Amino acid sequence: xxxxxxxxxxxxxxxxxxxxxxxxxxxxxxxxxxxxxxxxxxxxxxxxxxxxxxxxxxxxxxxxxxxxxxxxxxxxxxxxxxxxxxxxxxxxxxxxxxxxxxxxxxxxxxxxxxxxxxxxxxxxxxxxxxxxxxxxxxxxxxxxxxxxxxxxxxxxxxxxxxxxxx
Amino acid sequence: xxxxxxxxxxxxxxxxxxxxxxxxxxxxxxxxxxxxxxxxxxxxxxxxxxxxxxxxxxxxxxxxxxxxxxxxxxxxxxxxxxxxxxxxxxxxxxxxxxxxxxxxxx
Numbered sequence: 001x002x003x004x005x006x007x008x009x010x011x012x013x014x015x016x017x018x019x020x021x022x023x024x025x026x027x028x029x030x031x032x033x034x035x036x037x038x039x040x041x042x043x044x045x046x047x048x049x050x051x052x053x054x055x056x057x058x059x060x061x062x063x064x065x066x067x068x069x070x071x072x073x074x075x076x077x078x079x080x081x082x083x084x085x086x087x088x089x090x091x092x093x094x095x096x097x098x099x100x101x102x103x104x105x106x107x108x109x110x111x112x113x114x115x116x117x118x119x120x121x122x123x124x125x126x127x128x129x130x131x132x133x134x135x136x137x138x139x140x141x142x143x144x145x146x147x148x149x150x151x152x153x154x155x156x157x158x159x160x161x162x163x164x165x166x
Numbered sequence: 167x168x169x170x171x172x173x174x175x176x177x178x179x180x181x182x183x184x185x186x187x188x189x190x191x192x193x194x195x196x197x198x199x200x201x202x203x204x205x206x207x208x209x210x211x212x213x214x215x216x217x218x219x220x221x222x223x224x225x226x227x228x229x230x231x232x233x234x235x236x237x238x239x240x241x242x243x244x245x246x247x248x249x250x251x252x253x254x255x256x257x258x259x260x261x262x263x264x265x266x267x268x269x270x271x272x
Contacts, residue, residue, distance in 0.1 A: 005169075153246050
């Protein structure tokens with residue numbers, strides 16, 4: 001097993017641990033957000049191992065930074081109430097939904113085997129220069145559309161979060 | 167070399183945890199975090215499959231990575247709007263339990 005493969009398994013373990021920590025932290029929402037940081041940063045490590053350096057940088061900047069800070073702001077603003085276990089019948093429904101989700105997970109893993117070995121990638125794969133050229137030539141229309149969506153989201157978030165003026 | 171099966175398997179497991187989080191938790195913030203987990207699972211699959219067809223050295227194929235950048239942008243917008251909705255809900259109902267948001271139920 002080569003060093004990069006070993007690193008991949010370490011990062012994969014961290015990703016899963018962070019995901020479990022995110023959804024299983026019932027008492028403390030801040031700890032859940034911190035587990036989310038662990039997942040995002042480990043995913044960035046996997047992106048680097050796969051050769052997508054540019055994506056890894058964006059992953060850390062946008063997810064590890066901006067998105068988690070937004071989550072933390074929301075947690076701090078509402079004071080972090082903790083939830084109790086749901087009452088009788090709902091608990092059964094929840095257990096059943098966990099079972100269904102695990103079955104879906106197992107089915108996906110079972111169905112998605114048998115891919116060929118990854119070929120060697122060229123030097124330009126995932127470098128900022130090549131990704132930038134692709135973004136601003138082939139996909140320039142998509143970039144413009146996404147910028148419009150972002151603008152609409154900024155305005156929408158401001159309107160939604162603003163206090164009533166009376 | 168990293169086996170692609172295992173990358174896609176990790177993506178599926180991550181997606182499953184996101185599904186469990188959305189189905190089981192009753193805290194809107196954690197539900198939004200679980201949605202982020204699912205989006206990240208999709209991103210991981212995009213990068214892995216892009217890595218399977220990297221193109222030639224002279225003209226690399228980067229479609230998957232461009233899609234990932236767009237998904238990251240949309241996810242950021244989704245979080246901003248989602249947390250805005252959450253703040254409005256908390257202001258009106260004093261709770262982040264989605265069961266409380268039943269005004270449109272009949």
